[in-house]
Amino acid sequence: MTTTTPPEVPASLDAVFAPVHSQTAFEETVDRLGTAIKLGLLPPGTRLPAERELCARLGIARSTLRQALVALGQSGHLHATRGRGGGTFVADPQPPAQPPSPEVLAEWRDVCDGRMTVEVGIAVLAAERAQPAGVEALEELVVALDGLLDDFVAYRPLDVRFHVGLAELTDSPRLVKQMTEIQGAMGALISHIAHPPEVLDSANDQHRRLVAAVRRHDEALAARVMTEHLRGTEHILAGLLPGG
Amino acid sequence: MTTTTPPEVPASLDAVFAPVHSQTAFEETVDRLGTAIKLGLLPPGTRLPAERELCARLGIARSTLRQALVALGQSGHLHATRGRGGGTFVADPQPPAQPPSPEVLAEWRDVCDGRMTVEVGIAVLAAERAQPAGVEALEELVVALDGLLDDFVAYRPLDVRFHVGLAELTDSPRLVKQMTEIQGAMGALISHIAHPPEVLDSANDQHRRLVAAVRRHDEALAARVMTEHLRGTEHILAGLLPGG
DNA sequence: CTTGAAGGTTGGTTGAGCAGACCTTTTCCC
DNA sequence: GGGAAAAGGTCTGCTCAACCAACCTTCAAG
Numbered sequence: 001m002t003t004t005t006p007p008e009v010p011a012s013l014d015a016v017f018a019p020v021h022s023q024t025a026f027e028e029t030v031d032r033l034g035t036a037i038k039l040g041l042l043p044p045g046t047r048l049p050a051e052r053e054l055c056a057r058l059g060i061a062r063s064t065l066r067q068a069l070v071a072l073g074q075s076g077h078l079h080a081t082r083g084r085g086g087g088t089f090v091a092d093p094q095p096p097a098q099p100p101s102p103e104v105l106a107e108w109r110d111v112c113d114g115r116m117t118v119e120v121g122i123a124v125l126a127a128e129r130a131q132p133a134g135v136e137a138l139e140e141l142v143v144a145l146d147g148l149l150d151d152f153v154a155y156r157p158l159d160v161r162f163h164v165g166l167a168e169l170t171d172s173p174r175l176v177k178q179m180t181e182i183q184g185a186m187g188a189l190i191s192h193i194a195h196p197p198e199v200l201d202s203a204n205d206q207h208r209r210l211v212a213a214v215r216r217h218d219e220a221l222a223a224r225v226m227t228e229h230l231r232g233t234e235h236i237l238a239g240l241l242p243g244g
Numbered sequence: 245m246t247t248t249t250p251p252e253v254p255a256s257l258d259a260v261f262a263p264v265h266s267q268t269a270f271e272e273t274v275d276r277l278g279t280a281i282k283l284g285l286l287p288p289g290t291r292l293p294a295e296r297e298l299c300a301r302l303g304i305a306r307s308t309l310r311q312a313l314v315a316l317g318q319s320g321h322l323h324a325t326r327g328r329g330g331g332t333f334v335a336d337p338q339p340p341a342q343p344p345s346p347e348v349l350a351e352w353r354d355v356c357d358g359r360m361t362v363e364v365g366i367a368v369l370a371a372e373r374a375q376p377a378g379v380e381a382l383e384e385l386v387v388a389l390d391g392l393l394d395d396f397v398a399y400r401p402l403d404v405r406f407h408v409g410l411a412e413l414t415d416s417p418r419l420v421k422q423m424t425e426i427q428g429a430m431g432a433l434i435s436h437i438a439h440p441p442e443v444l445d446s447a448n449d450q451h452r453r454l455v456a457a458v459r460r461h462d463e464a465l466a467a468r469v470m471t472e473h474l475r476g477t478e479h480i481l482a483g484l485l486p487g488g
Numbered sequence: 489c490t491t492g493a494a495g496g497t498t499g500g501t502t503g504a505g506c507a508g509a510c511c512t513t514t515t516c517c518c
Numbered sequence: 519g520g521g522a523a524a525a526g527g528t529c530t531g532c533t534c535a536a537c538c539a540a541c542c543t544t545c546a547a548g
Binding site: 025026060063064067081083084085086 | 535536537538543544545547
């Protein structure tokens with residue numbers, strides 16, 4: 001046995017030893033359904049599958065699912081009616097969005113960085129693989145968005161659909177999931193800032209150019225337009241939030 | 245009340261209702277430490293912090309941490325010595341890597357797609373923000389890698405360091421975490437395929453060009469080189485794995 | 489006005505995780 | 519040589535999330 005001291009763990013590996021946060025089934029369920037509702041993936045009035053079916057699909061016990069449904073009911077996002085023909089429905093109208101918590105605000109730059117990489121990477125991959133059918137669906141969304149420039153509450157769900165739709169062009173479940181997650185994180189940030197029609201008009205113009213680049217399989221252009229598109233939001237946030 | 249049937253959930257939202265998999269603290273700990281070891285972030289011989297300190301850092305009970313340490317000990321990745329001056333050490337040498345499971349193989353394309361977006365996005369952001377000091381660290385890694393072209397087992401950990409180092413240039417904890425995760429997923433795929441020196445030489449040449457692009461803040465070029473770099477691995481995998 | 493499909497309720501069981509005290513081994517240092 | 523200190527190893531009891539399996543209540547379709 002030598003007397004050399006063994007190498008200790010360097011400080012650069014803090015990430016490995018960061019606190020673990022074991023997410024319970026209840027928490028993940030609330031999170032998944034909650035973000036899907038807030039993003040407009042489950043529009044107001046939608047009827048969820050019956051509890052007995054849903055808990056089977058989610059792979060959790062019905063009691064656990066009910067905890068989540070009750071929580072989302074108390075926050076006003078869901079309501080349930082009993083008896084035959086009843087069910088659990090997405091509330092219409094939805095409750096007003098909560099202002100972002102200090103923790104969310106503290107890491108807004110990190111969220112934007114995550115969005116930048118995910119969206120740019122997806123834009124490139126989508127440009128590489130896009131099929132005409134998928135591109136046309138996006139073009140329809142762009143047209144629809146043009147009619148909603150003065151109503152951000154209506155604009156936003158379609159905007160989410162556009163970005164998720166872009167991810168779907170990559171034909172990769174993992175990327176679709178990442179996109180919805182990052183859009184959910186962004187939603188908490190941008191739902192409380194003003195979006196004048198000029199801004200949305202400019203944003204949708206970028207959508208249009210992005211679709212054109214994707215259709216032509218121009219990956220570099222798609223990346224550039226997407227960068228510009230996201231930078232717009234970042235600049236607005238930088239002007240309004242701390243640390244900007 | 246009208247008689248219009250409420251909108252049901254469309255089939256396109258399967259992702260929202262996919263099974264939840266509540267990860268326990270034990271599982272996440274094994275996963276975190278295990279991948280850090282397998283990636284070489286914790287090199288053989290490294291001494292981990294004492295159990296009492298580590299469980300505090302991880303925010304879990306000592307008994308839970310010990311479960312994880314015991315598990316990693318049984319798989320041969322860790323070994324512990326008792327008494328003053330003892331501790332828990334990363335095993336040297338490490339046990340041979342396990343062949344990838346069928347589940348991992350089944351989704352290898354999805355993993356590669358995830359890697360493509362994460363790495364390309366990070367390359368762009370790194371090119372935008374890189375500081376000279378960080379770039380120099382990467383250049384040193386490239387030089388070191390040049391000397392290991394005929395020894396993949398030694399090459400790989402430094403390769404991981406290179407890519408994680410690139411992520412660190414973005415100064416975003418979230419992106420560093422994503423990079424380590426995707427590298428861990430890749431490790432399971434590529435540790436069992438042949439890597440002749442010519443391939444590694446070519447790969448490291450791409451590293452070199454990537455660093456040059458990052459140093460010059462040439463985002464488009466960085467994206468292009470990174471795409472080429474990753475495509476190399478994909479082609480090799482496509483030739484060896486099902487569904488290629 | 490029955491019946492079936494839906495949400496709502498209850499109680500018991502299991503197991504992960506926690507807390508903390510205690511034991512054993514080994515080395516450092518007076 | 520003999521503590522004292524520092525490390526891993528063990529044990530016990532508690533809490534609470536999650537599960538399971540019934541059973542109850544409501545109410546619209548037929």
